[in-house]
Amino acid sequence: MLDLDIIPFEQIPASGLLPAGALDVVPQNASVAQALQALQKKHFADEAIPVLAHAMPEREAVWWASRSCEQAGDSLAPADLAAARSAAAWVASPSPETAAAAAAAARDAGSTGPGAFAAQAASFAQDP
Numbered sequence: 001m002l003d004l005d006i007i008p009f010e011q012i013p014a015s016g017l018l019p020a021g022a023l024d025v026v027p028q029n030a031s032v033a034q035a036l037q038a039l040q041k042k043h044f045a046d047e048a049i050p051v052l053a054h055a056m057p058e059r060e061a062v063w064w065a066s067r068s069c070e071q072a073g074d075s076l077a078p079a080d081l082a083a084a085r086s087a088a089a090w091v092a093s094p095s096p097e098t099a100a101a102a103a104a105a106a107r108d109a110g111s112t113g114p115g116a117f118a119a120q121a122a123s124f125a126q127d128p
Contacts, residue, residue, distance in 0.1 A: 004033035004055060012054045022047040058125040063091045065118035076115055079108050084115030090122035099123045 009030045018026075022044040026035045032055045039048040053061055069076060069084030076084070086105035090098040103123035109116035 002056060002060060004036065005031050007032040007055055009035040009051070012051055017050050018044075018047055058121070059091055059094060062087050062118060062122045062125060065114070065121060066091060069115045069118055072114065077109070077113060079105075079110070080113035080115035082115070083109040083113070083119035087115070087118035087122040090119075090125070094122075094125070099125065 009026060009032050012032060012035075018039075022039060022042075025038045025042040025044065027038060030038065032051060035051060036048050039045065039051070053064070056064065066084045066088040069081065070088070073081070083102070083105040086098070086102040090102045099122055102119040106116040106119035106123065109119070111120065
């Protein structure tokens with residue numbers, strides 16, 4: 001289980017991606033959980049999404065991305081949806097084989113849509 005209270009906010013690469021106004025509301029020495037709460041309270045919920053995404057371990061982040069693509073369903077091109085499903089297959093059974101299949105599916109989808117990005121993330125993941 002991911003405990004966002006123990007991860008220091010400054011360790012998250014997304015903290016450098018926040019606009020100045022959003023970064024200003026995060027308390028110094030905050031945990032990721034405290035940063036997310038502060039951002040939401042000051043109406044920076046959209047800006048908080050990259051913080052959450054970068055705080056997740058790779059497998060959970062790929063799962064989140066693939067599930068988001070599944071929610072988009074028919075609005076995705078068939079190849080992009082297939083790439084998202086290959087990412088989900090890697091989450092269910094992380095291995096070099098499922099990572100390679102995800103990489104191929106990302107290429108087949110043109111490596112530009114959300115499903116392809118999820119599949120690329122699965123193929124790049126270091127820790128299954």
